[in-house]
Structure formats: structure tokens, C-alpha cells
Amino acid sequence: MARKLLLEHINVPGINTFDVYRSKGGYAAVEKALKTLTPDEVVEEVKKSGLRGRGGAGFPTGMKWSFLAKPEGVARYLVCNADESEPGTFKDRYLMTYLPHLLIEGMIVASFALGAKTSYIYVRGEMMPQIRILEKAIAEAKAKGFLGKNILGTGYDLELYVQPGGGAYICGEETALLESLEGKRGNPRIKPPFPAIAGLYGCPTVVNNVESIAAVVPIINEGGDEYAKLGIGRSTGTKLISAGGNLRKPGVYEIDLGLPVEEFLYSDEYCGGIANGKRLKAVVAGGSSVPILPANLFLKTINNEPRLMSYESLADGGFVSGTMMGSGGFIAYDEDQCIVRNTWNFARFYHHESCGQCSPCREGTGWMEKVLHRLEYGHGKMSDMDLLVDVSKKIEGNTICPLGDAAAWPVASAIRHFRDEFEWHVTNPSAAVSGNFGIAHYADPLPKLEEAAS
Amino acid sequence: MLSVQDTNTPVTFSPELLSKFADVVSRYPEGKQKSALLPILHLVQAEYGWTSVPAMDKVAEFLSIQPIEVYEVASFYTMYFLKPQGKYMLEVCRTGPCEIVGATPIMEHIEKTLGVKEGDVTPDGLFSWRGVECLAACGFGPVLQIGPEYTFYENLTTDSVDKLIGDLKGKANN
Amino acid sequence: MKVTIDGFPIEVEAGTTILNAARMIGGDIVPPAMCYYSKLEGTGGKCRTCLVQVTKGSEKDPRPMPKLVASCRTTVMDGMEVKNITSPEVIEARKGVVEMLLINHPLDCPVCDQAGECHLQDLGYEHGAAKTRYEFDRRTFEKIDIGDKIQLHMTRCILCYRCVFVADQITDHRIHGILNRGDHSEISTYIQKAVDNDFSGNVIDVCPVGALTDKTFRFKNRVWFTKPVEAHRECENPKCCGKVTLWYKGEDVIRVTARKDEYGEAEEFICNTCRFDKKKTSDWVIEGPRKVSHKSVISSNHYDTLHPLPVVKTNPVLIEANKEQFERETRL
Numbered sequence: 001m002a003r004k005l006l007l008e009h010i011n012v013p014g015i016n017t018f019d020v021y022r023s024k025g026g027y028a029a030v031e032k033a034l035k036t037l038t039p040d041e042v043v044e045e046v047k048k049s050g051l052r053g054r055g056g057a058g059f060p061t062g063m064k065w066s067f068l069a070k071p072e073g074v075a076r077y078l079v080c081n082a083d084e085s086e087p088g089t090f091k092d093r094y095l096m097t098y099l100p101h102l103l104i105e106g107m108i109v110a111s112f113a114l115g116a117k118t119s120y121i122y123v124r125g126e127m128m129p130q131i132r133i134l135e136k137a138i139a140e141a142k143a144k145g146f147l148g149k150n151i152l153g154t155g156y157d158l159e160l161y162v163q164p165g166g167g168a169y170i171c172g173e174e175t176a177l178l179e180s181l182e183g184k185r186g187n188p189r190i191k192p193p194f195p196a197i198a199g200l201y202g203c204p205t206v207v208n209n210v211e212s213i214a215a216v217v218p219i220i221n222e223g224g225d226e227y228a229k230l231g232i233g234r235s236t237g238t239k240l241i242s243a244g245g246n247l248r249k250p251g252v253y254e255i256d257l258g259l260p261v262e263e264f265l266y267s268d269e270y271c272g273g274i275a276n277g278k279r280l281k282a283v284v285a286g287g288s289s290v291p292i293l294p295a296n297l298f299l300k301t302i303n304n305e306p307r308l309m310s311y312e313s314l315a316d317g318g319f320v321s322g323t324m325m326g327s328g329g330f331i332a333y334d335e336d337q338c339i340v341r342n343t344w345n346f347a348r349f350y351h352h353e354s355c356g357q358c359s360p361c362r363e364g365t366g367w368m369e370k371v372l373h374r375l376e377y378g379h380g381k382m383s384d385m386d387l388l389v390d391v392s393k394k395i396e397g398n399t400i401c402p403l404g405d406a407a408a409w410p411v412a413s414a415i416r417h418f419r420d421e422f423e424w425h426v427t428n429p430s431a432a433v434s435g436n437f438g439i440a441h442y443a444d445p446l447p448k449l450e451e452a453a454s
Numbered sequence: 455m456l457s458v459q460d461t462n463t464p465v466t467f468s469p470e471l472l473s474k475f476a477d478v479v480s481r482y483p484e485g486k487q488k489s490a491l492l493p494i495l496h497l498v499q500a501e502y503g504w505t506s507v508p509a510m511d512k513v514a515e516f517l518s519i520q521p522i523e524v525y526e527v528a529s530f531y532t533m534y535f536l537k538p539q540g541k542y543m544l545e546v547c548r549t550g551p552c553e554i555v556g557a558t559p560i561m562e563h564i565e566k567t568l569g570v571k572e573g574d575v576t577p578d579g580l581f582s583w584r585g586v587e588c589l590a591a592c593g594f595g596p597v598l599q600i601g602p603e604y605t606f607y608e609n610l611t612t613d614s615v616d617k618l619i620g621d622l623k624g625k626a627n628n
Numbered sequence: 629m630k631v632t633i634d635g636f637p638i639e640v641e642a643g644t645t646i647l648n649a650a651r652m653i654g655g656d657i658v659p660p661a662m663c664y665y666s667k668l669e670g671t672g673g674k675c676r677t678c679l680v681q682v683t684k685g686s687e688k689d690p691r692p693m694p695k696l697v698a699s700c701r702t703t704v705m706d707g708m709e710v711k712n713i714t715s716p717e718v719i720e721a722r723k724g725v726v727e728m729l730l731i732n733h734p735l736d737c738p739v740c741d742q743a744g745e746c747h748l749q750d751l752g753y754e755h756g757a758a759k760t761r762y763e764f765d766r767r768t769f770e771k772i773d774i775g776d777k778i779q780l781h782m783t784r785c786i787l788c789y790r791c792v793f794v795a796d797q798i799t800d801h802r803i804h805g806i807l808n809r810g811d812h813s814e815i816s817t818y819i820q821k822a823v824d825n826d827f828s829g830n831v832i833d834v835c836p837v838g839a840l841t842d843k844t845f846r847f848k849n850r851v852w853f854t855k856p857v858e859a860h861r862e863c864e865n866p867k868c869c870g871k872v873t874l875w876y877k878g879e880d881v882i883r884v885t886a887r888k889d890e891y892g893e894a895e896e897f898i899c900n901t902c903r904f905d906k907k908k909t910s911d912w913v914i915e916g917p918r919k920v921s922h923k924s925v926i927s928s929n930h931y932d933t934l935h936p937l938p939v940v941k942t943n944p945v946l947i948e949a950n951k952e953q954f955e956r957e958t959r960l
Contacts (some may be wrong), residue, residue, distance in 0.1 A: 022533075075483070087588040089548045118483075125496065125533045126589055128604035160483040166492045166531025168809070169587065183491035185530040185806070190673035190701045201486055244551040244592035249592050288550055288588075329592065331551050345550050349587050355530075356787060356806075356813035359676045363728035366811045370764045387761060394724030398676055442890045506817055525818040529807040622911040 001247065003230070005218040005238050007254045010098050018140035021101040027146055029196045029220040031110045034154045042113035046216060048224030050236035054225050055081055055172070055209030056287065056327040058311050059401075060225075061216075067196040068114055069204040077205040079212050080107060082123040084131075085169040087288035088329025091240035092210040096123070096130040099214070100137035104160065106213035108146060109220055111158050114206055116311075121210075125165040134162045135211040143173070169353035173401045174207035175199075175376055176355065186359045188401035200201050208326075211240055216338055235310035245284075246334035248272035251307060259309045261285075262299055265332065278334040281439045284420075286326025288346045289406035291413030292339070293323050293444035304446055319413070323364040335439035339434070340425050343373035343414040346451030351409035361404040364395040368411055375422060378429030385415050385422050418442070464507040467516075471501055475516060485616050487517050488595050491527055495534055500602035504535035532586065533601075538574045540582035546610075548585035551594035560596045561585055563612045567619060580618070580626055631704040633657055633680075634714045642724035646699035646710055647678055651891065658891075660722075660751055662729070662836045663788035664700035666895055671793050675786065676725045677751060681718050684709035684932065698722055705745045726755040729786050731762040732811065733837070740784065742838030744851040746834050747892060748786060769814060774804060774821040775906050776834060777843050782814050785839035791815065791831035795843045798897050799825040813942075815839070826865060829903040833886045845883040845902055851875070852925045854882065868899035870952035874909075878954075881907045890921065908909050 004010075021027070033042050036270040047062030068076060080103070096103060101290060103121070111119045120154050122372045125385070138160050141147045149157045163181055165171050171180045175189035199205025215237060228236045235257035241264070243248045249272035255264060264270045268447050274280050283298040299307060302321040307313050311325045333342065344403040351365040362377040368391055374380050391409035399405070415422060421440065461505050467475070475494050482489040490563050491513070498509050505528050510520045514521040528534040535543075544564060561572075568576050591597045594608035598615075600622075607618060630639055633650050634657040640649045648666070659680055664672030672678075678700045682693040687707025696718060699710070712718055730752055753939040769782035769928045787806070792815075795802035817823065823831070833839045854877040863870035875883040884903045886894035902928045906912065920927040 030927050035517060050821060084590045085588055086590075087594050090552055090590045090594075093590045118520050120481075124590070125492070125531070126604055128602075129606065149600060159481075163481075163489075164493055165494065166527070167533035167586075168531050171766075180492065181489060182486070183488035183519075183527065184523075185526055185809070189697065201483065244595065245554055284550075331554075331592065333554060337554050342550055342554065345548075345553050349549050351810065352587055354810040356810040357789075359725055359728045359786065360676055362787065362811050362813070363731050367728075367731060367764075393726065394721070396727065398679060398721050399699075401672060408464055519799055520803065521819065522803050526805040526807060527816070530809045 003123060003232075003238070003256070004254050004261055005227075006095070006099070006214055006240065007252075015096060016100055016137070018101060018137065018144060022144075023097075023391065024359060026143075027105050028182055029217045030105055030108045030112075030146055031152065032155055033112055033220050034152055039113045039115055042220065044418050045219055046113070049219040050224075050231075050234065051212065051219060051227070051312065052235070053209060054211035054215065054239065054327065056086065056289070056323075058325060061212050062231075062329065063207060064196070065110075065114060067204060068192075068206055069197050071116065071204070073131075075118070075202055075203045076106065076114055076116050077176075077200045078111045078114050078119040079177065079181065079200060079205060079207045080121040081172060081174065081207050082121055082127070083169075083172040083174050083177055083209045084127075084164050084327075085353075085447070086327050086329050087346065088242060088284060088331040089245060089287050089327045090242045090244070091252045091328060093127060093130060094242075095210055095240070096127070096134060097215060098132075099128075100133050101141065102214045102217060103134070103149075103210055104137055104141050105351060106216045108141075108151070108158060108159055108204075109216050110161075110208065110213055111316045112156055115155055116206075118161070120163050120181060120200075121346075122163045122165060122181055124171070124221050125167050126304050128164070131162050131164055137297040138162070169349075170355045170401070170403060173403065176401065177207060177347070178205065184356050185355070187355050190400055192240050222281075224391070232308065232310050233312055233343050235312060235325075239309070239325075241309065241328045243271050243332070245330075245332040245339070246275045246278065247332050248275045255309055256314075257308075257310045260315075261307045264309055264330075265299075271330075271332070275335050276334070278336065279439055279443055280332060281335050281337055282339060283335040284329070284331040284333075284410075285323045287329030287351065288331075289317060289409060290326040290344075291322070291326040291409050292417065293413075293429050294417050295439075296443055297321050297417065298323075300446055303381055308350070318418075319409075319433035323413075328449075333435070335443075336430075338376075338436040339414055339418040339421050340372070340376050341436075342367065343383045343411055344376045346408070347372045354397065354403060354407070358400045358404075360395045361399045362403070362406065364391050365407045367391055368407070372411070377423050378425065378431075378433045380422075380426045385419060385425070388412075389415055407432070438454060460590050463506070463508055465502075465506065465512050467512060468501075471497060472516075488519055488523070491519075491524065492531070493518060495524075495528055496602075499534060503541070538575070541580050541626060542582075543601050544581065544583040545589075545601075546583065547585045547587070547589040547591070547595065547597050549588040551592035552588075552597060555595045557585075557596040559600075560610050560615060561613070562617075563615055567616065571588075580623065629704055629708075631706075631708045631710065632840055633710045634712050640704060644704055646680060646682075646697075646704055646708075647672075647928060648703050649704055649709075650699065652710065659699045659712050660701055660747070660754075661891070662747055662786060663790060664750070665793070665898070666891075667791040667792050667836055667893060668797055670789060671783075671790055673698045673789075675729070675788055677722060677729075679718060679721050679725070681711045681715040681897070682708060683711055683715075707850070715884040716748075719758065723755050723757070725753050727757065730756060731760065733786065734766060734768075736782050737874060739847075739850075741841045741846060742784075742835075742840040745892070747836040767811060772816075773822075773825050773843070774818060775828065776885060777829065777900070778823060779841050779843050779846065780815060781839050781841065782816070783839075784817055784837050787813055787815075790807070790834040790836070790838055791840060792931040794830050794834050794897075795823075795825075795828070798827045798830055801825075826899045826901070827867070827897060828898045830894065830897045832903075833888070835899075836892070842883060842885075842903075845875075845909075848882045849877050853877065854926075856918035856920065856926065858887065858918050859916040860915065861906065861912050862903055865899040865901065868902060869896040870902060871896060872902055872912075873899055874912060874914075879909070881912075886916075 118396040176186040180186040187384040280295040346386040347369040351369040356362040398409040478490040510524040596610040659678035662675035679696040680699040686705030
């Protein structure tokens with residue numbers, strides 16, 4: 001059984017209250033950081049830990065912090081990105097529901113490290129219950145002297161507020177989130193300048209995911225070096241994986257990075273295999289934006305090595321035969337699922353969520369959705385697959401923010417790996433509407449590389 | 455151009471609501487009161503059930519911004535209703551992970567049970583429903599939420615939906 | 629700072645964007661811009677037509693930039709090397725952007741007042757494919773009047789946001805904006821309100837397409853049949869420069885616009901009185917015919933001088949021919 005750093009006490013009754021959380025060693029990181037470390041030393045620990053942003057991009061958190069500009073007399077802000085909306089991802093909702101104080105503790109330590117006197121947790125508006133949980137927890141922490149003026153007598157002041165969003169996936173993009181926090185439409189900003197230079201209200205700002213902030217707590221408690229010992233290679237520490245789809249035991253799991261995907265998928269400690277005794281057809285490993293893989297390519301890399309749950313191993317093979325860790329939104333598809341329908345569903349999502357600011361994404365996402373809709377409903381053409389790939393290429397890389405890429409990748413990868421299923425939709429339109437293509441060869445063992453070569 | 459109803463019905467915010475507004479504004483630095491716009495629109499919607507033009511105009515006045523700035527924001531985000539809805543708005547997640555565990559049959563069942571199309575209001579004014587995009591509860595699908603508290607109902611079946619609708623009817627009639 | 633664009637080197641000040649550096653060089657290496665407007669702060673970055681490839685970041689950090697960048701919002705670094713029309717990637721990406729801009733744009737140029745001075749028309753001509761691959765219904769909107777002088781034909785809009793910036797920066801307060809999101813976005817006042825402000829007419833000049841047009845000029849003439857003349861007046865409005873282009877049909881001024889530079893940008897903004905209410909030659913001090921680029925369709929059949937050339941005045945045959953020509957044009 002692997003060690004849990006974030007979810008260790010998740011099953012303790014009342015852990016969402018200050019007193020129980022404190023009795024389990026909570027807020028020790030605040031005491032340690034504020035009383036015994038300087039802000040720069042906290043940043044150094046986080047750098048040493050090798051923690052990579054848990055929101056999806058995987059950028060090293062310590063490095064992000066060290067980029068923060070610190071001009072004299074200008075306020076700095078820490079904003080927590082709790083706009084969790086990536087299809088497949090629900091770890092932040094889970095964390096905020098059951099362990100609100102872990103997030104608040106992380107916010108205090110991180111704000112101290114960055115020199116922020118006011119910090120915001122931007123929570124997606126649909127999570128009103130979580131907003132109330134956090135507000136209650138903040139009030140408790142404040143009453144106990146962990147927030148407000150002169151925290152623990154150290155002279156450090158911090159106000160922490162929760163900001164609700166209004167319903168927009170795009171606000172998970174950090175500059176769109178800042179625009180939204182300023183009371184505007186969630187249009188991503190054109191970079192540069194980056195938030196570290198000019199973010200919230202034009203001031204230097206760091207935006208971090210909920211899980212990244214929470215991970216700061218064990219990093220400070222145990223030291224960055226200890227944290228870095230967990231995991232594998234440049235994928236250090238533990239990661240929350242939101243497991244959903246056709247699984248026997250969906251839920252949020254904390255894993256040591258480097259766990260073999262087969263173990264994660266089939267062991268009873270984690271997902272417990274595919275629901276209803278069915279077979280695995282495909283997996284989206286890191287949230288809807290990352291490339292979808294057929295079962296065989298997901299379990300093994302193209303070199304026939306077992307794939308691991310780590311940033312590097314999931315990306316093994318690049319876009320040709322690999323995928324990405326993303327935000328850890330793990331979606332399993334059983335043999336009865338239709339990849340065309342799923343691709344259309346995701347395309348509809350991105351079409352719905354495009355902010356409409358830049359032309360390739362605004363127009364291209366709708367175009368892809370319409371073509372996929374016609375394929376799914378039996379009116380497609382053989383040329384549609386090439387058209388989709390071409391349109392996705394015209395979006396990818398040419399937009400203001402990564403939503404364009406996020407919309408393009410699932411479509412391009414589905415056609416790359418499941419082209420025969422798409423073609424079957426064209427050649428068997430009525431069967432495609434009433435039934436589905438099934439598992440076909442998508443779970444067959446990969447050919448041995450030596451055999452393929454000889 | 456959207457059709458706008460009740461344009462001329464004046465709106466006056468209660469002192470309680472105004473004090474909530476003021477509390478929200480106090481979270482931001484001076485001169486940055488526009489940041490309060492999203493939270494305040496949520497408060498308005500919780501009070502009135504939707505964000506009408508007179509209410510939005512009043513919000514603009516309160517925040518010293520132009521009314522169009524409020525319309526722009528309210529129409530960008532999906533949570534703000536620009537027309538009246540049923541007392542209970544059932545919002546069913548329809549995205550990928552929920553879809554593969556049966557979101558579409560749930561929506562069809564709701565449509566049949568309530569007898570109204572997506573976005574319409576039942577004649578008694580109690581219900582409306584719509585499909586929404588990912589609600590970040592993918593492991594517990596299918597899910598739906600009901601504002602203004604945004605209470606969550608997970609692992610839906612047609613039976614649990616029937617019970618929910620029945621309970622809500624009972625609650626409204628008492 | 630030295631930057632090289634498509635092989636042409638130029639020295640520019642720090643903070644200059646790639647696009648503006650290219651404009652200083654001039655010619656066909658200048659990237660097209662549909663949303664950027666140098667006179668309006670904060671514009672640009674949205675339409676993605678000005679994408680270029682940075683093959684060398686700077687002298688200090690020569691690594692190329694991983695993606696194509698919007699030249700209107702990317703500032704130059706010393707030693708930067710940029711490829712625009714010499715990069716097949718850029719040409720391909722731009723072709724893609726033009727296709728995206730056109731999939732929901734109506735092909736109603738024959739009845740659009742902007743035709744002949746439309747940036748999207750130029751762009752489509754240069755980069756677009758002759759056929760569309762888009763086989764679905766196009767997005768359409770009802771035409772609406774925003775005020776008695778301006779018509780909004782949202783169906784043609786490419787959401788460049790320029791008119792929103794005009795309202796923010798040139799007029800005293802903004803009552804129109806962008807509503808909804810994604811491909812449902814639209815320019816609107818939300819509720820029926822007239823955009824009524826001394827400088828509101830400038831939204832017509834900044835619109836790169838025919839989405840915002842001058843109702844006083846609506847269907848009066850094709851721009852290439854009109855004669856543009858530079859003129860000025862002492863405008864009572866202290867914020868108005870009073871320098872305009874008058875567009876003549878025969879002896880009548882049928883339209884007044886700001887003077888535009890070679891990139892189609894207004895040199896200075898003008899007030900609504902000058903634009904909509906001063907339509908008599910006697911209102912203006914005439915400076916001379918406007919120089920029209922020989923590439924523009926507006927240059928066809930145009931004299932360079934106001935009156936018939938001197939040679940015409942002395943030749944009876946030509947005088948007669950000129951009179952006939954004049955009458956024929958007036959009839960048209």
C-alpha cells in the first residue's frame with residue numbers, strides 16, 4: 001500500500017473541521033514555514049521537491065514561483081485555480097469537499113512564500129456547496145489565528161477569499177481566470193506579459209491548481225528532498241487521479257507516480273477493473289483534452305514495455321502512440337462504447353466552451369462538431385476523416401490559448417487510432433446508429449517490435 | 455439581439471441583499487469593485503430566479519460600471535439565466551464520462567416525465583431542465599445539480615430521478 | 629534593435645511589434661491584420677491572420693519560437709529573425725485562418741457596401757481557396773440599426789472587437805459590446821438602445837468588413853464609382869480634427885469618412901457632425917483628389933486632378949467626349 005500524502009486522513013470523521021484537522025497534525029506546515037523558514041527557503045523546498053503543476057500543463061511549481069516579479073511597493077497575488085472543469089477530472093471537488101483545511105493550509109504557506117497579502121481561491125460557480133465549505137473553513141482558521149493580521153504572532157498578514165466563477169471551462173486557463181476574477185468575460189489574455197509579471201489587477205500573480213497548493217503542505221512538513229524520493233524520474237511525489245467511466249470502482253485515488261497503469265486499472269486497491277466484467281476498449285488518461293489511446297497502446301508503449309502512470313511514460317511515443325498525464329482525469333471505455341460518439345461529445349464540449357475570441361478556435365470547434373455529428377448519425381463521408389484532421393491542424397497551435405489544442409487533440413488522436421471505426425460509420429450508417437463497432441482489434445496484443453522489424 | 459422581458463419592471467434590492475453586495479465588494483482592493491460582478495450576479499439570481507435587465511442595470515449602478523459590461527458578463531457565463539426558469543432547474547451533465555454511463559437516457563426520461571423540452575418551463579412554473587457540460591463529478595455519473603444551492607445528485611437512475619422530482623413537488627406544495 | 633523580416637533588415641526601437649517593424653519596411657512582407665488597429669490600445673491578437681514564424685528569437689537566445697506568433701502583439705528582440713511570406717508554414721496557417729473567417733461569413737459582396745474596401749475580401753482573394761469545404765448552414769443574424777445612422781449587419785462580423793475598443797477609447801461611454809460566447813458571440817447593445825455619441829460613427833471606419841455601415845451611404849453607390857477627395861473644415865468639436873475624405877458621386881458628396889492610411893486605418897478620428905451632417909461641398913475646404921493606390925479597385929477610371937486635364941480643355945473633341953462621359957456617369 002503506497003503512502004498517502006494528501007488523502008491520509010480522508011476517512012477520519014470530521015476532518016473537514018478545524019479541530020479534527022489540527023489534531024491530525026494539520027497546520028504544522030504553516031507553523032514550520034512562518035516560524036522557521038524564510039519565504040525564499042519555502043520556494044527552495046518546493047523547487048527541490050520537483051512538484052509539477054497538477055492542473056494539466058505539468059510545469060514545475062517551484063520554478064513558476066521563482067519567476068514571480070517582486071517590484072517594490074506593488075502588491076503580489078496568489079490565486080488558486082479551483083475552476084475544475086476538464087471532463088474526466090473531479091479530484092479538486094473531492095479535495096475541497098473533504099479536506100478544505102488542507103487547501104487553506106497550502107494557501108497560507110504558498111502566499112507566505114510569494115509575499116502575497118491577499119489571496120483568492122477561484123472556484124467554479126457550480127461548486128456552491130464547496131464554496132460554502134471553504135468559506136466556513138476559512139472563518140474557522142481565521143478564528144484560530146491562522147489567517148488575518150499577524151498570523152501566529154509572526155507579523156505576517158494574509159486575507160483569503162473565495163471567488164465563485166460563473167460557468168465557463170475557459171476560466172481554467174490562468175489568464176482567463178484572472179479576467180473573470182476582475183469581473184470580466186473569461187477571454188484569455190494575449191501573452192506576454194505573463195501573470196508572473198502582470199496578472200491580477202496588473203500586479204505580479206501566481207496561479208496554481210488546488211492539488212499543487214495542497215501538495216505544498218507535505219512538501220514543507222517532510223522537506224522537498226523527501227517528497228522528491230517518491231515517484232519516478234522527473235515525475236516526483238504523489239498524484240490524485242480521478243478515475244471515471246466504465247470502471248468497477250470509480251473515484252479519486254492518490255498514487256505514487258510511476259505506478260504501472262495495469263495495476264492502477266485492474267488491482268482492487270484502485271479501479272478494480274472494468275465494470276460488469278467487460279473488456280477495456282480505450283482510455284483517456286489525463287482529461288478529455290489529451291489524446292485517446294486504444295487499450296493495447298495504453299497498457300503497453302509502442303516498444304512493448306509496460307506503461308506507467310507518470311508524466312514521461314504516458315507521453316512515451318509522443319502524439320503517434322502516446323498521450324499525456326494532463327490533469328489526471330482517467331476515463332475508461334468498455335467494449336460497448338462508440339469512439340465516434342465520444343469524439344463528437346468532446347467536440348461539442350469544446351465548441352460550447354470556446355470563448356470566441358480568436359477565429360481558428362471560434363469557427364473551427366463548431367465545424368469539427370458538425371462534421372462529427374453527421375458521422376455519428378450516419379450521414380458522414382469517407383473524406384470527412386481527412387477533413388477533420390486538416391481542420392484540427394489549422395486550429396492547433398494557432399490560437400491565443402491552449403483550448404484550441406485541447407479541442408484539436410482528441411479529434412486528431414481518435415481518427416489516428418480508430419480510423420476503421422470512423423470508416424465503418426460511413427460504410428454502415430444504419431448499423432452505426434443502432435449498434436456499435438465493438439472492441440474490434442483495439443485490445444489485441446501489440447506486435448513484438450523485433451517481429452515487426454524482421 | 456435577445457428578446458428581453460420585463461424590461462420596465464423596476465427592481466429594488468433589499469437592504470439585506472445590498473449588505474451582502476457590500477460584503478463581497480470589501481474583498482477586493484479599492485477601485486476594483488468590478489471583481490464583485492460574478493458573485494453579485496449569483497446573489498441576484500438566487501433572489502429573483504434569473505438576471506433581468508432592470509436587475510442588471512441596478513447592479514451596474516451599484517458597481518459604478520456601464521450596464522453593457524454586466525450584460526456582456528452575464529451572457530458569457532452559462533450559469534446566469536437571461537430569462538425566467540422553473541423554480542427548480544435540473545441541470546444534467548451531458549459530457550463524455552457521464553454520457554458513457556447513461557446521461558442521455560436520464561435526460562430523455564426527464565423530458566418525458568416533465569413533459570417539456572430542454573430550456574422550457576413546466577406550466578406550473580416548478581421545473582425546467584437542460585443538459586450542461588462537465589460538472590466535475592465524472593466518477594459518480596450520471597449527475598445533475600439544482601440551483602441556487604447547486605445541490606448535487608449522483609449516480610442517477612430513472613427511479614432516483616422520479617423520486618427527486620416527486621420530492622421537489624412535495625416540497626413546493628408544502 | 630535590429631530585426632530581419634523575410635530577409636529585410638531594419639533598425640527599430642525597443643518595444644516595437646513585429647507587425648509595425650514590417651510596416652516600416654513596407655511592401656508585400658507586411659502581414660495582414662484584421663483586428664489590430666494601431667490607433668486603438670489593446671487591439672490585436674484575435675484574428676490570427678498576422679501569424680508569423682520567428683526562426684531566431686534574438687541574438688542572446690537564438691532559439692526559434694515553438695509556435696507561430698501573432699506579429700501584432702509580439703515585440704521584437706535584438707537580432708530576431710522573422711519569416712512571413714517566405715515561410716510555407718505561415719502561408720498554410722494563414723490560409724487556414726482565412727478559411728475559418730469565411731466559413732460563417734456571407735458571400736454577399738455584390739450587395740455589401742464594404743465591397744471594394746473590405747479587408748476580408750482582399751484577404752480572401754489573396755489566400756482563400758476558390759471553393760468552400762464547409763457544408764453546413766451559416767450563422768445568420770437579423771440586421772439591426774444602432775442609432776439612425778449606423779447599421780449593424782452582425783452576419784458579416786468577424787469579431788475583431790475594434791468597434792468595442794473605439795467605444796471604450798474614443799467615445800465617453802460604451803453601450804454596445806460582445807454578448808454570448810464562442811461562435812454565438814455577437815456585437816449588440818442587448819436591449820434596443822441607440823449608440824448615440826459624437827464619435828460613434830468611427831465604428832464604421834474601423835470595421836474591417838461590412839458589419840457596421842453608414843446608413844446615409846447605404847446602397848448609394850459602389851465605392852469604385854465614387855471619387856474620393858481630401859477636404860477639411862474648422863470643426864466646432866474640439867476633439868475632432870475635421871480632416872476627412874469626401875466621396876463624390878458626380879457633384880454630390882455621398883459619404884464622408886476619416887482619412888485612411890495604406891493599411892486602411894483612420895489617420896485621425898472624426899465626429900458625427902462631420903461624418904453625417906456635412907454633405908455639401910460648401911461645408912468643406914477642398915484640398916485635392918485623394919491618392920488611391922493603383923492596386924485598389926477604387927483607382928479605376930480615376931483622374932489624378934479635380935478638373936479635366938489641361939489637354940482636355942484645349943481640345944474640342946475631347947471636351948465633347950468628356951461631357952458625354954460625365955453625363956453618362958451621372959446617369960449611372
